[in-house]
Amino acid sequence: MEHNQFRAWLKLQGIEHEEKxxxxxxxxxxxxxxxxxxxxxxxxxxxxxxxxxxLLNKAVEQQNREAMYELGNCYFEQLGEKGSEHQAFLLYQSAAQLGHPDAMNNLADMYLNGEGTAVDEQRALSWFKKAAQLGVAEAMFTLGMMYEQGLGTECDESQAFAYYSCSAELQDVEAMYRIGMICFSGELGQQQDQEKAVEWFLKASEQFHVDATFNIGYCYEHGCGVTRNNDKAIHYYKKASLLGDMEATKKIVNYYELTDPAEVTKWREKLIVLNNDINE
Structure with a gap:
């Protein structure tokens, strides 16, 4: 495609910042x-x-690690029905060896899950650690899980909590939710602290984490770490329902059966829709 053809394509697609x-x-x-x-x-x-x-293949030929990583993503997703998991694995491996942090994380995931290669938990652990050292929050979260469950290493509750904490501080939503659960129940050798649990659930809820959102509703319903407040409980149950949570929807139906018949009908209909979505 030539310069003028590309300009015409930009206009056809309605792409902004044409000059850039x-x-x-x-x-x-x-x-x-x-x-x-x-x-x-x-x-x-x-x-x-x-x-x-x-274009990505052209840049890969130049040993561009970003192109290797992006082409790996495309092959993993099989965009345009091209590529395979093994090709993605090889590209992530090449990019990781050139120091690409997210490629290191993806390569580790493939070793952990046996995608495009044989399962190798110890290699997964090694690559997750390299990615974590370069600031990849998702890698830190997975390391927390591996140390908690003893995957590729001995179980180590202290290490697990440390990795979950680092990941949560970097705004990884799953880590924020996990820290909330640890605080709520007093897991991994930590003291139970339901007030802190609610704080982490709120942070995860801000990123639309459905289970964290449901848990906030539960905490307000039962007075766990907060003062009991039915209005706030229903508020968060509604948010969780809109994110597709069936249990939250059941909570809303049960609440309105005692207080508002008109609302009951609406939320029962929502429950039917969610149930149909699960069964499809």
Whole structure:
């Protein structure tokens, strides 16, 4: 595609910041590796998979680690029905060896889950640690899980809690929820602290974590770490229901059966919809 053809394509797609993208396109034509990746990802967003693959493969030939990582993602997702998990594994491996943090995390995931390669928990642990050292919050969360469950290493509650905490501080939503559960129940050798649990559930709920949102409703309903408040309990149960939680919806139905017949009908209908979605 030439400069004017790319300009016409941008207009056809209604893409903003046309001049910025034209500059990126011209840089890509001059073999700028990052610009090549940027244009490839623009094609990805707009479903132009053949053009995307052509550009990413071109950048991979230049040993561009970002291109290796992104092409690995595309093969893993099998966009355009191309690629395989094993090809994704090889690309993540190459990018990880060149120091790409997210590729290290994805490579570790594949070792842990046996995707595109044989299960190897110890190699998974090693790569998760490398990714964690480079600040990947998801890797820290998984390390917490591995130390908690003894995957690829001995069980170590102290290490597990430390990794979960680091991940949560970096705003990983699953880690925030897990820390909330640890505080709520007093797990991993930690003292029970339901007030702190609610704080972490609230942080996870802000990122639309459905179980954390349900738990806040439960805490307000039963006075766990907060003062009992039925209105706030229902508020959070409604939020959880809108995120697809059936148990929260049942809680709302039970509440309105005693207080508001009109609301009961609406939430029973919601419960039917959720039940149908689960059974489809």
């Amino acid at each position: 993208w034209l500059e990126q396109f011209d840089s890509a034509c001059k073999e700028d590796g990052q610009a090549i990746v940027n244009i490839a990802l623009l094609y990805k967003v707009h479903g132009q998979y053949d053009e995307m693959y052509d």
